[in-house]
Amino acid sequence: MIRGVLGLFAVTLLASCGPGGEESAGYVAVRQADSRPARELFSYVPDASEGRGQAFGGYARGCLAGAAQLPETGPTWQAMRLSRNRNWAHPAMVEFLQDLSRFAATQPGWEGLYVGDISQPRGGPVTGHASHQIGMDADIWMLPPDRLNLSAAERETVSSVSLRRAEGAYVNDAWTEQHWAILREAASDPRVSRIFLFPGAKVWMCDNETGNRDYLRQIRPWYGHYSHFHVRLRCPAGSPGCEDQTPPPPGDGCAEAREWQANILNPPPPQPPDPDAPPPEPRREITLGDLPAQCTAVLADG
Template identity: 40%
Template structure:
């Protein structure tokens, strides 16, 4: 009798967990194909959707898509053109294939967990490791990330840093359609410490936690996307001074602040997103 009760309890808990997972899932994750409307990035990077999106080929000149089963290799046509161009340019510089990770879901929108942005087809993650040969289907799904930062000691992993990384960042950030490239502050410091004839592109390379094994490229709102919301432009200068220093770890006493719990407001998507999702 006791075993029966335990079995019933186990089944109930399993069903409750499954129900909660379904309830919390984003409806955007269930859509498998782009919305066949005018190409538009709608809303903001962290609260929007994508109309007329395109799929990035799983393999092209100078790049390969990893973890394609996640179905996150869709973007605004401008993003697809940018990544295609970037792969060709970096290959011409002698780099091995770029590993393109998440861009957006077929119609953009929000994820159940993980990314807050990547909602309008204008964000793309590129891993900071390269593929010297064509990956097998299994390998594309099971790539291991290579971190460029010793997170515990807040310093560069010199054994993982390649001259090709510097080339990649410069080529990627120099394109006019790029608004920002997010990287770990230690990577930004490393780039700032190198000799560059032109340092203007460094302004777009922005420090942000978590980006130690990949770079996050963000494009400006495309022409014709009238409902797209651009992010405020980065501060003037190369960003290699006091602003970057402020990201360095501080003594524990300096980190102590009052704990304040803020209630997050529910985000309301632009009205066009209802059409994009449901039709």
């Protein structure tokens, strides 16, 4: 049971083992003013909190209560990198991934989807990601699954495929119309807020789409994202504490993608430093106190 928000809690957390494996569990006292990196606190918790699924805060600063676990293997998907324990999500995301994987399985050469990182069991900051904190972001591999019986060991070693050429200005020969169809299906889903993808793929779709272009608005160019695409869902019903991202600008976004492409092919000259500008402050780790107040209780539950 969740017991209040601001008090001191004794939370049973899995502790990270040292080289000798001296300890397997420990008690960690947690309060909202805790100054330890929140990514460490959330990464130790092995399972979800009780209750219905609720997202608290924003995609890059929040947590997740009542998470559902995407099963490691389903009829049209497999979760990858199981050692990370990041196949947890808001129930709405689990449903979306299952729906999209069924569509992917209708594409020639695709048995379904390989799903990468979603969120931790209780969300929160994740090593290697700025977002993925409220169970509404998911990475979907570009590698077409030709079988869905990968072992746990294989899922740690198999890699996705890169679709970029010229540092992401263009797609390469691994890009297929099946990738396009799956991205179009995902971006057309009303649950989707954005899909992040390398610029060359967005420009290719802009150049080749001859039908309804509405879905292109949801596909946004971003750094990386050439071996996977990143799906972000809108805040779900029943999560009043969830903070939606501002909708993308009107239009298909193709001019923006072509600007990204142009900057890759012809990088603008670096700007000289301003001698009067103060030095940038070092990036600070997100702590529990930086997250919505509900996240202290989410972390402590159970």
